[in-house]
Amino acid sequence: MKHPLRHALGDVQHAILALADGTLFQGVSIGAAGATSGEVVFNTAMTGYQEILSDPSYSRQIVTLTYPHIGNTGINTEDGESPRLHAAGLVIKDLPLLMSNFRATQTLPEWLREQDVVAIAGIDTRKLTRILREKGAQNGAIVTGDDAVKVAEAALERARAFPGLNGMDLARTVTTKEAFEWRETEWMLGRGFGQQHAPRFHVVAYDFGVKANILRMLAERGCKVTVLPAEAGAQAALALQPDGIFLSNGPGDPGPCDYAITAARELMDKGIPTFGICLGHQIMALACGARTIKMKFGHHGANHPVQDVATGEVMITSQNHGFAVDASTLPANCAVTHVSLFDGSLQGFMRLDRPAFCFQGHPEASPGPHDLAPLFDKFISMMGDRQHG
Ligand SMILES: NC(=O)CC[C@H](N)C(=O)O
Structure with a gap:
């Protein structure tokens, strides 16, 4: 048989x-x-x-x-x-x-x-x-x-x-070869939620291995999104006169991504609103002078509780990371915004002297809960404040 x-x-x-x-x-x-x-x-x-x-x-x-x-x-x-x-x-x-x-x-x-x-x-x-x-x-x-x-x-x-992921720079291996403009929104996919806004802000997104839903959620909120290759450097972004900079998720160890760390530092220093997710959060931390560490087995799932330290609110989040930012190495111009309730590790921080913040988990879900989608709205208001202020 x-x-x-x-x-x-x-x-x-x-x-x-x-x-x-x-x-x-x-x-x-x-x-x-x-x-x-x-x-x-x-x-x-x-x-x-x-x-x-x-x-x-x-x-x-x-x-x-x-x-x-x-x-x-x-x-x-x-x-x-x-x-x-x-x-x-x-x-x-x-x-x-x-x-x-x-x-x-x-x-x-x-x-x-x-x-x-x-x-x-x-x-x-x-x-x-x-x-x-x-x-x-x-x-x-x-x-x-x-x-x-x-x-x-x-x-x-x-x-x-297999040599292990420590020290492995993989962002440059998965990034786009050419810059391109992202146009798709959830609304265009007919998924029944979200609404279409005419572009109000120009966001330059560094592609370290970006997930499509992040770009969609930015486009949905009225951003014209130009995606740049990981190694494009700060000048390529500045030439586009962006309203905001997005640092994407991506594979491997953030430590060796010096091209991205240098660009992030330069762009934050110019006062351009900056938002980082996962690898982008780690790169932003390194750019601020903090250190990253390899975790024991990381966080990979869609039900991880994370607390907003300012409000005490707990959100259920999507996670996928094996490295983390060592919170004790954050300099004085950074403040912790989110912590993991699984192991107390750092989940988010913001700059106190610049319009810049980042998150370790995945507010774009895909897959996972949408509890943290408001972080995208926060980025939008940061860009709005800068335009009007
Ligand atoms: N999803 C991500 O961006 C992962 C970031 C990094 N590669 C890590 O494992 O921690």
Whole structure:
């Protein structure tokens, strides 16, 4: 009798996930045949696998999703956070045999194969997550093939050969090659919320691996958005006479992104309203003279409580970061605005002497709750104040 998975996947091929500590997981390949390595992280979001896999911030990371059924709604043409799949690999418990969604144009395995991304299903993702939580995120590799011993050896070798994300400058590898103007809004996608404003402000956004929904939320609020390559420098932005500067999310270690740190410092010093998200928050911190650190296993999920320290208000947020700003290194001209209620780590700060602020989590959600969308409104009012003041 035909194995039921054969029906959904074509020929079943086995795969092994190896962690650098020697742990092995045997499962079924659900993506491209071959091998991949990266830092293995877990994400606890219950929805949004397409958004997560297409988020450029996951470049060189193998993502394991703790929600057990992944693939139920297939892949569609609207929910990608970038035009391609960026995660280095995917690890899941169970791929449902059927997918169902009126917007779906592909199955998850079809997309993985088309994008040449190696993925494994059928492993105990709870065990894997416990290991990562206890020992910390670690390097790993997925290798496909049916000769288990050979495949395991190859996977272990690759897991141990991966150099780790510390010191890795990846923003420049995922950024746009050319500057471009972003025009799409949620309203244009017909998603039923938001409204269309005529552009009132010109925002220059540095693309360190930007997620589409950030640009959409800016455009929706009346911003003409010009996206610049990560290494464009401050002069390229100044030449456009922007009303505001946006520093995007992105993959890798913020430490080596000196081109971005220098540009952010120069632009803040000119008094141009500046807003940073995730990698952009870390870059802004480095530009202010603070330091960043590698976290044990980071924050990756869609239900992380974050507190606004001024109001005491708690928001449920989307998170995806493995580095963090060390709050104790923030200089006196910066004030903490948000902290994580999971581990007390820094989630946001503002400059006291400049119109600049930033947030470590993801106010644009995609996937996740929209509790922090007002941060975009705050950026808009900052630009308005400067125009009128
Ligand atoms: N989503 C992001 O921008 C991630 C920032 C950075 N690469 C980190 O892991 O902390």
